[in-house]
Amino acid sequence: MPQLDPSNYPSQLFWLVVTFVALYFVVVKAVLPRIAEVMEARQDKIDDDLKAAAERKEEAEAVWADYEQKQRESQDRARDFLKTAHDEMAAESTRQNDALTARLAEQNAATENNIKAAKQEAMANLNQTVVEVTAAATAKLIGERPSDEQVGQAVQAVVGQTAMGGRD
Amino acid sequence: MAESGGHSPLEQFVIKDIVPLRFGDLDLSFTNASLFMVLTLIIVSVFLIGGMRRGAMVPGRWQSMAELSYEFIGGLIRDTVGQEGRKYFPLIFTLFMFILLGNLLGMIPYSFTFTSQIIVTFALAIVVFIGVTILGFVKHGMHFFSFFVPPGAPLYMWPLLIPIEIISYLSRPISLSVRLFANMLAGHTLLKVIAGFIAVLGVAGILPFALVVALTGLEILIAFLQAYVFAILTCLYINDAIHLH
Numbered sequence: 044m045p046q047l048d049p050s051n052y053p054s055q056l057f058w059l060v061v062t063f064v065a066l067y068f069v070v071v072k073a074v075l076p077r078i079a080e081v082m083e084a085r086q087d088k089i090d091d092d093l094k095a096a097a098e099r100k101e102e103a104e105a106v107w108a109d110y111e112q113k114q115r116e117s118q119d120r121a122r123d124f125l126k127t128a129h130d131e132m133a134a135e136s137t138r139q140n141d142a143l144t145a146r147l148a149e150q151n152a153a154t155e156n157n158i159k160a161a162k163q164e165a166m167a168n169l170n171q172t173v174v175e176v177t178a179a180a181t182a183k184l185i186g187e188r189p190s191d192e193q194v195g196q197a198v199q200a201v202v203g204q205t206a207m208g209g210r211d
Numbered sequence: 212m213a214e215s216g217g218h219s220p221l222e223q224f225v226i227k228d229i230v231p232l233r234f235g236d237l238d239l240s241f242t243n244a245s246l247f248m249v250l251t252l253i254i255v256s257v258f259l260i261g262g263m264r265r266g267a268m269v270p271g272r273w274q275s276m277a278e279l280s281y282e283f284i285g286g287l288i289r290d291t292v293g294q295e296g297r298k299y300f301p302l303i304f305t306l307f308m309f310i311l312l313g314n315l316l317g318m319i320p321y322s323f324t325f326t327s328q329i330i331v332t333f334a335l336a337i338v339v340f341i342g343v344t345i346l347g348f349v350k351h352g353m354h355f356f357s358f359f360v361p362p363g364a365p366l367y368m369w370p371l372l373i374p375i376e377i378i379s380y381l382s383r384p385i386s387l388s389v390r391l392f393a394n395m396l397a398g399h400t401l402l403k404v405i406a407g408f409i410a411v412l413g414v415a416g417i418l419p420f421a422l423v424v425a426l427t428g429l430e431i432l433i434a435f436l437q438a439y440v441f442a443i444l445t446c447l448y449i450n451d452a453i454h455l456h
Contacts, residue, residue, distance in 0.1 A: 044221055046329045046396070051226040054238050055330050058245035062252045063335075067305045069252070074259040075301060078281045081266040081274075088268055 173198050220403035224327055224396070243323045244331070251312040251325075259308075280308065284442065291446040295453050299446075302342075306335065307442040314395065314434030318427065326437075327395035329388065336388035339445050347452035358455045387444055394437050398430045 174194045182188040230241035262277030270278055284304045288296040310326055317324025325331050347355040359376040360369060406423050409416040 045225040046327070046392070048226075050238065051242065051244075052330045054232075054240050054242055055226070055244050055325075055328055056334055057239045058241070058248050059325075059331050059334055062245075062248040063305070063309055066252045066255055066309055067301065069256045070259070070305045070308070071301045073256075074263070075281075075304070077260070077263045077266065078278060081263055082278065082281075084266070085268055 170195070170198060170202065173202070220400045220407070223323070223399060223403060226328075244325045244328060247313065247316055247323045247325050250316060251309060254316070255308045255312050280304075287439075287443055288446055291443060292450045292453065296446065296449060299449055303442050303445055306339075306445060307438050310335070310391065310441050311435065311438035314438055315431070317395065317399065318431055318434060324395050324399055326391055327399055329392045332388040332392040333384065335441070336384040336391075339387065339448060340384035343445075343448040343452045346449065347455075350453055351455060355452075355455070358451065383448065387441065391437050391441055394433055398426075398433055402426055402430065 174191060177198055178188055178191065178194045181194065226242045226244055228240040228242050229246060232239045232241060258273075259277050259280075262273040265271075265274065267274060281304070284307055285300065288300055288303060292299070313324065313326040313331075316322055317327065347358065351357075359373050359380065361372055361376065364372050402423060405419045405426065408419040409423070412419065
């Protein structure tokens with residue numbers, strides 16, 4: 044077996060040491076720093092990107108919260124507006140209702156007064172007529188015309204009693 | 212194969228001088244083995260430096276492979292040794308790449324496999340062995356000898372166990388070097404033996420040819436595997452030296 048021939052050992056060992064040590068220095072000086080640098084840069088980039096993504100997410104969440112807040116506010120405002128409008132309309136309606144009621148009551152009262160006045164006038168005229176009729180009738184019966192005051196008192200007494208008897 | 216007069220399957224392992232260099236009795240000739248060591252050095256350097264040349268944020272194929280080899284060994288050390296293993300990364304990474312490329316270059320027909328030379332694998336293994344032993348003594352001083360006493364073993368077993376442990380420890384460089392050497396030797400010899408049948412069998416030579424193709428695939432797998440095994444065993448030895456047991 045050629046491997047067991049010691050005559051070539053020095054040469055093999057020498058070149059092994061030379062090439063292995065050379066490769067070791069290439070690895071230590073050139074390769075590893077470069078790979079570490081590239082991978083570190085990549086890791087940094089990934090970390091940065093992740094951080095940026097997290098920031099964007101926070102921003103988006105803030106905007107969303109803001110939006111929700113605004114939506115709530117506008118809903119509240121709309122509700123207030125509706126309530127105000129409703130209250131105003133209710134107040135206006137009540138006011139108009141009251142005014143109408145008052146006017147109607149006024150007109151009612153005026154009408155009643157008119158009726159009362161007309162009735163009093165009618166009653167007064169009736170009294171006058173009754174007094175005259177009574178005076179004329181008395182004069183016819185006893186031939187003596189009583190004074191208007193006497194007849195008036197007598198009529199008043201009778202009418203008053205009748206009036207008290209329930210007739211309006 | 213077709214090399215002049217090369218009928219022996221072991222012909223492929225013969226060292227041939229390319230540039231003779233002699234200093235008195237010392238023969239440091241540049242041989243075919245030296246050539247492939249230098250090729251390994253160049254290819255690994257070009258592979259790693261060229262791959263990382265652009266240093267792209269999103270790596271291409273080449274850069275991915277360079278980074279993959281870095282992360283592969285990084286993960287290996289993290290899993291076996293832990294954080295203390297970080298400073299041995301350059302050595303293990305160099306060992307792995309050197310052996311891997313030596314194995315893979317040997318798979319090219321007519322090339323030379325320097326990892327099939329016992330002196331080369333033994334030199335690598337003995338460096339690891341001595342380095343790990345020194346590391347053990349530096350870390351633990353004389354306490355390192357407690358490594359040879361299995362924990363929890365009863366006292367009366369010590370006379371038996373301690374010699375076993377010492378022999379097992381001392382045989383590490385041998386097993387480490389012979390494992391790689393024997394795998395490369397056996398694989399390449401087997402390929403040559405079977406390849407020898409191809410021409411002899413004529414048309415039926417298609418069968419050994421198919422076998423050679425299949426075995427070449429297997430050998431490439433073994434080339435990776437043995438480099439990996441060498442690296443992981445080095446890690447385990449370092450772990451033993453740092454943590455004892």
